[in-house]
Amino acid sequence: GQSLEQPSEVTAVEGAIVQINCTYQTSGFYGLSWYQQHDGGAPTFLSYNALDGLEETGRFSSFLSRSDSYGYLLLQELQMKDSASYFCAVKSARGSARQLTFGSGTQLTVLP
């Protein structure tokens, strides 16, 4: 089966940097995605890593190490609006289909 582990909660102050880790176990691994979900909102796509290394998109960066089955989301210059839940998700192969399996989410609280 597939499983993902990520911390349930993280707290940081405005302007700081925070890293949310994700470890996974899966077969047929294709890539690791990150989604953000504000309370009452829909999950929105942040990033996708298929290859090892760092992908940067503005204040957000995502890292993947396939050999370690590990990735992280790095959020810099934190703002209050970054308070949300962050989910890592593994894209894996199941026959001809591709499936997204999500972690349980990390609730990020940004304090003033």
Next chain:
Amino acid sequence: KAGVTQTPRYLIKTRGQQVTLSCSPISGHRSVSWYQQTPGQGLQFLFEYFSETQRNKGNFPGRFSGRQFSNSRSEMNVSTLELGDSALYLCASSLGGQSNTEAFFGQGTRLTVV
């Protein structure tokens, strides 16, 4: 370009009833996936439809079923509702190709079973 539309947004049902939820994907997207979200459980994959065929299925009982129409709209049905079925049901649409990396979610249908 319109986003993913889910109807209804809120629903209250009693145990034993059945319910049908609807999802209209982004125009041109052929894949629709359904997820159940409960507090602390993340998003649990229900099933995925692509070109009217169920391509993938999660570990949910047979009471949960779905279908997809020729216009890519999808419906999800839950029969014989149980209290534990209370959750936010999300659908996500994507192009569906193997190289596709991004899924677009609707606002969800919040189902309460009483």
